[in-house]
Amino acid sequence: MMVWKTLTRWYHQLGSPRYFYRFSEVLLPWLWPIALLTTAVGLVWGLAFAPEDYQQGNSYRIIFIHVPAAGGALLGYVAMGVAGLVNLVWRMKMAEVMIKAIAPFGAVLAAIALITGAIWGKPTWGTYWVWDARLTSMLIMLFLYLGVMALINAIPDPRQAGRAAGLLSVVGVINVVIVKYSVEWWQSLHQGSTIKLTGGSTMPPEMLTPLLISMLGIYLLFAVSVLWRARAELLWRERKSAWVKELV
Amino acid sequence: MNPLRKQRLLIIIGVLAGLGAAVGLVLYSLSQNINLFYTPQQIVSGEAPEGAQMRVGGLVVDGSVRRDEDGLGVLFDLTDGAGTFTVRYEGILPDLFREGQGIVANGTLVRRDYFEAEEVLAKHDELYMPPEVQQALEKAGHPGAKPEPAEGSGY
Numbered sequence: 001m002m003v004w005k006t007l008t009r010w011y012h013q014l015g016s017p018r019y020f021y022r023f024s025e026v027l028l029p030w031l032w033p034i035a036l037l038t039t040a041v042g043l044v045w046g047l048a049f050a051p052e053d054y055q056q057g058n059s060y061r062i063i064f065i066h067v068p069a070a071g072g073a074l075l076g077y078v079a080m081g082v083a084g085l086v087n088l089v090w091r092m093k094m095a096e097v098m099i100k101a102i103a104p105f106g107a108v109l110a111a112i113a114l115i116t117g118a119i120w121g122k123p124t125w126g127t128y129w130v131w132d133a134r135l136t137s138m139l140i141m142l143f144l145y146l147g148v149m150a151l152i153n154a155i156p157d158p159r160q161a162g163r164a165a166g167l168l169s170v171v172g173v174i175n176v177v178i179v180k181y182s183v184e185w186w187q188s189l190h191q192g193s194t195i196k197l198t199g200g201s202t203m204p205p206e207m208l209t210p211l212l213i214s215m216l217g218i219y220l221l222f223a224v225s226v227l228w229r230a231r232a233e234l235l236w237r238e239r240k241s242a243w244v245k246e247l248v
Numbered sequence: 249m250n251p252l253r254k255q256r257l258l259i260i261i262g263v264l265a266g267l268g269a270a271v272g273l274v275l276y277s278l279s280q281n282i283n284l285f286y287t288p289q290q291i292v293s294g295e296a297p298e299g300a301q302m303r304v305g306g307l308v309v310d311g312s313v314r315r316d317e318d319g320l321g322v323l324f325d326l327t328d329g330a331g332t333f334t335v336r337y338e339g340i341l342p343d344l345f346r347e348g349q350g351i352v353a354n355g356t357l358v359r360r361d362y363f364e365a366e367e368v369l370a371k372h373d374e375l376y377m378p379p380e381v382q383q384a385l386e387k388a389g390h391p392g393a394k395p396e397p398a399e400g401s402g403y
C-alpha cells in the first residue's frame with residue numbers, strides 16, 4: 001500500500017509542469033555528464049578495443065551503434081505509447097509535452113538503426129536492403145515516429161494535437177511487438193537477437209560488455225535529450241503562468 | 249479513478265485489443281508472404297510452386313560446392329536437415345558465403361531438386377566471437393566452433 005501511495009504521489013507531482021521543471025533541473029546537471037561519459041566509454045571500447053569477429057572481421061563493429069540505436073528507438077516508442085495512454089485517459093498536459101519531446105529523437109535513432117544496418121548489410125549479406133519482416137517493420141516504426149511529429153505540427157491546437165498524437169503513439173506500440181519478435185515469428189534475413197533477456201547471450205563478455213555500456217549510454221543520452229526538449233516546450237506552453245514569469 | 253477516465257481507459261483498451269487482434273490475424277494469414285524464403289523441407293515436399301520466382305534459404309552442405317572450370321558458375325547443395333536440393337548460381341558470391349554457412353538465394357525453382365539463383369545473400373547468425381576463441385574451440389573439437397543454428401531460429 002505504501003508503494004502504491006508513493007507511486008501515485010510521484011505520478012501527480014511529475015504531472016505538474018512546475019514540479020517537473022524543478023525536478024529535471026536537479027536531475028540534468030549530473031545526468032548529462034554520466035550519459036556522455038557512458039556513451040564515450042562504450043563506443044571507444046567497442047569500436048577500438050573489443051576483439052574482432054572470427055567471420056566478419058572488423059565490420060561487425062557497427063553493432064556498437066546499430067543495436068543501441070535500434071533498442072533506443074523501440075524503448076522510446078514504448079515510452080511515447082505510455083505517455084499517449086496517460087494523455088488519452090487523464091488528459092495530462094505533461095504527457096503531451098513528453099510525446100512531442102520523444103518523437104524527433106526516436107525518429108533519429110530509428111533512422112540511424114536503418115542506415116547503419118544497410119551499411120553493414122552490403123558487405124555481410126550482399127545487399128543494402130531486403131524486404132524482410134525485421135527491416136520492413138523497423139521502417140514502419142520510423143514512419144510512425146514521423147507521423148506523430150507530423151500530426152503534432154499539423155493541428156494548431158496543442159490539446160487536440162496531443163490527443164491525436166497520443167492515439168497514434170498508443171496504437172503504434174503494436175508495431176514495437178512486431179519489430180521485436182519479427183525474427184522469431186518469420187523466416188527473415190536478419191539474424192535473431194544476440195542479447196537475450198533470459199538465458200545466455202551469443203557473444204563473449206569482451207564484446208558484450210562494451211555493447212551493453214554503449215546501449216546504456218545511448219539510452220541515457222536519449223533520456224537527457226528528451227528532458228531538455230520537454231523543459232523548453234514547458235516554458236513555452238506555460239509562458240503565461242506565474243511560475244514561468246518569475247523564472248524568466 | 250473517476251467514471252469518465254475509467255470509461256476512456258476501457259475504450260482505449262478495447263481499441264487496442266481489437267486492433268491487436270486484427271493485425272495479428274492479418275499477419276497470420278499473410279505469414280506465407282512475410283516469410284522471406286522457403287526452407288529446403290518446403291521445397292522437397294512440394295509446398296513451393298515449381299517454375300515460380302522465389303527465395304530459398306538453408307545451410308550450404310559441407311563439401312558440396314562445385315565451381316565451373318571456367319567462368320563464375322557454381323553449384324552447391326542447400327539443406328535444413330529435413331531436405332536437400334541443388335542450387336546453381338552465376339556471379340560473385342558474398343564474402344560470408346562458405347560451406348556450412350546459412351544463405352538466402354533469390355531465383356527460380358526449376359525442379360523440386362534444382363534451383364537457379366539470380367542472387368545469393370549470406371545469412372549471418374547471431375553468434376559473435378573473437379578469432380582466437382574460435383581457433384581454440386576448433387582445436388579442442390568443441391561443437392561451438394562450427395556454429396549450428398539454434399533450434400527454430402532459421403539460418
